[in-house]
Amino acid sequence: MAAPSMAAALAASLPAPSAAPTPAAPTYEAIPPSMSTLIDVEAEIPLQxxxxxxxxxxxxxxxxxxxxxxxxxxxxxxxxxxxxxxxxxxxxxxxxxxxxxxxxxxxxxxxxxxxxxxxxxxxxxxxxxxxxxxxxxxxxxxxxxxxxxxxxxxxxxxxxxxxxxxxxxxxxxxxxxxxxxxxxxxxxxxxxxxxxxxxxxxxxxxxxxxxxxxxxxxxxxxxxxxxxGEFSTSSSSSSTFALPPSFSVLNLNSDGLTKNLEHIVDSLDNYRNEEGNLAYLSRQIARERAKADNYVAKRKEESAARVAQGLAPLPEEDVTRLFKIPPEPSRLESMLLLGQVDGYAKSLSETTSTGLVKMYAATAGSGV
CATH class of the missing domain: 3.40.140.10 (Cytidine Deaminase, domain 2)
Structure with missing residues (x-):
């Protein structure tokens, strides 16, 4: 009879495990009415x-x-x-x-x-x-x-x-x-x-x-x-301001207008190139579809002629295997470029409106 292994001996020397007590059923407290609108587990309350x-x-x-x-x-x-x-x-x-x-x-x-x-x-x-x-x-x-x-x-x-x-x-x-x-x-x-x-x-x-x-x-x-608020107000012991006055608001910002116009021109060029690519792909798709349609029409005429002669019609063919018609191109990039142009244009409108007000103010102040 084989001697018991060391692991079996150690396991046998351990006390028998006591039966685990049955866990009590969990109890849940009701959510207070004041918090019922705040706790949104299912994300049903729309964002405002x-x-x-x-x-x-x-x-x-x-x-x-x-x-x-x-x-x-x-x-x-x-x-x-x-x-x-x-x-x-x-x-x-x-x-x-x-x-x-x-x-x-x-x-x-x-x-x-x-x-x-x-x-x-x-x-x-x-x-x-x-x-x-x-x-x-x-x-x-x-x-x-x-x-x-x-x-x-x-x-x-x-x-x-x-x-x-x-x-x-x-x-x-x-x-x-x-x-x-x-x-x-x-x-x-x-x-x-x-x-x-x-x-x-x-x-x-x-x-x-x-x-x-x-x-x-x-x-x-x-x-x-x-x-x-305290930091931006004048000190009680001195007539100087904690924050020195800034005259940057008087800047007409002509450099920003130039950069904005450059970005608009670049975005319009990119949009024109993208539209040119889409137009080329659309023409290519139209040519392939025209070839496929002509082939199908020709096959139908030949099949009708064979039926008129008492012959069996031509077998149907999968046109997609004969003519590789490209899928219609995505217009997402074109939409994103239009969004960039719109963003630059709105920024230019805000900048120019503020600049015009400053220019009129400077002209009025100089007596010109």
């Missing part, structure tokens, strides 16, 4: 506005100022309460220039996971609610932004949002922040990867219906507001 914390605003401003990218991107963290999406924190995503797209995406993914894990360890907000992107002169339409929003739409509550910061407005002393999210019509066309003319018409899509804007407000700590 987006609220940015002052810390988030300062972080976005710093990232846009220090980044080497023309369109720096970051993550927004927070929670939605009673129709208000409260964004309490954010952090930038790294920018890799000249790297392979696959390696860059993996690096960004590792960095994002590491940051979220660190925030969770210090009990900070780690729930992603959207993204932010910095732009110039109001032109924020691009393929990267659309793809980022569309990919994460079903993963984030309320589809996620994107906060757009206009850097050019900040240089003029106006911190510009706007909140957007994808419209259901555009997302339906995006899921089907169909941006043909027929699809655009059926979904009633234009560049202005890609994103819908949400009201946005900025929340600051009362202590910070009091400090800024």
């Amino acid at each position: 506005c987006v609220q940015l914390d002052g810390l988030v605003v300062s972080k976005i401003l710093k990232h846009a100022c220090d980044s080497n990218s023309s369109s720096p991107i970051g993550l927004l963290l927070g929670i939605d309460l009673d129709g208000v999406l409260e964004v309490s924190n954010s952090f930038p995503l790294p920018y890799h220039s000249g790297d392979d797209d696959d390696k860059s995406a993996k690096s960004v993914g590792r960095y994002q996971a590491s940051m979220l894990r660190s925030l969770k360890e210090v009990q900070g907000d780690d729930s992603i609610v959207g993204f932010y992107q910095a732009s110039t002169l109001g032109a924020f339409f691009n393929q990267n932004l659309i793809d980022l929003q569309a990919i994460h739409r079903e993963k984030l509550r309320h589809g996620g949002i994107v906060v757009v910061h206009d850097v050019s407005q900040t240089t003029r002393g106006n911190a510009s922040f706007r909140a957007f999210r994808l419209t259901p019509a555009f997302y339906d066309a995006y899921k089907k990867s169909n941006f043909s003319t027929t699809s655009l018409a059926s979904h009633q899509l234009t560049f202005s219906s890609i994103l819908e804007e949400l009201p946005l407000k900025i929340y600051t700590n009362p202590l910070l507001s009091a400090f800024l």
Whole structure:
């Protein structure tokens, strides 16, 4: 008889495990009526506005100022309460220039996971609610932004949002922040990867219906507001101001107008080239379809003639195998370019209107 093994001997020497007590059924307390509208597990309460914390605003401003990218991107963290999406924190995503797209995406993914894990360890907000992107002169339409929003739409509550910061407005002393999210019509066309003319018409899509804007407000700590108010007022012991007066508002900003016009011209050139490519592809599709239609009509005539002679009709053929008809090209890029032109044009309109007022004021003050 074989000797018992060491593991069996140790197991036999242990005391017999006692029967585990049956766990009591959990009890749940009723949600107070005052909190019933705030707890929205199924995300059924529609978003009414987006609220940015002052810390988030300062972080976005710093990232846009220090980044080497023309369109720096970051993550927004927070929670939605009673129709208000409260964004309490954010952090930038790294920018890799000249790297392979696959390696860059993996690096960004590792960095994002590491940051979220660190925030969770210090009990900070780690729930992603959207993204932010910095732009110039109001032109924020691009393929990267659309793809980022569309990919994460079903993963984030309320589809996620994107906060757009206009850097050019900040240089003029106006911190510009706007909140957007994808419209259901555009997302339906995006899921089907169909941006043909027929699809655009059926979904009633234009560049202005890609994103819908949400009201946005900025929340600051009362202590910070009091400090800024005290800091910007004159001191009681001195007649000088804590913040020196600035005369930048008197700048006519002619350089900005020139740059804005250059961007508009470049965007129009890109749009014209894109429309030229679409027209060429459309003509090529029309030629191939005409060849296929002529071939089918000719086959029908030959088949009718054989039937009239008492012969068997010609067998049916798959025309798609004989004629490679290209699919209708996507018009998404064309719509995005139109959105860029519209953004530059609106920025130019605002800048020129302000410049005209300053010019009239300068003329009136000089007595000319």
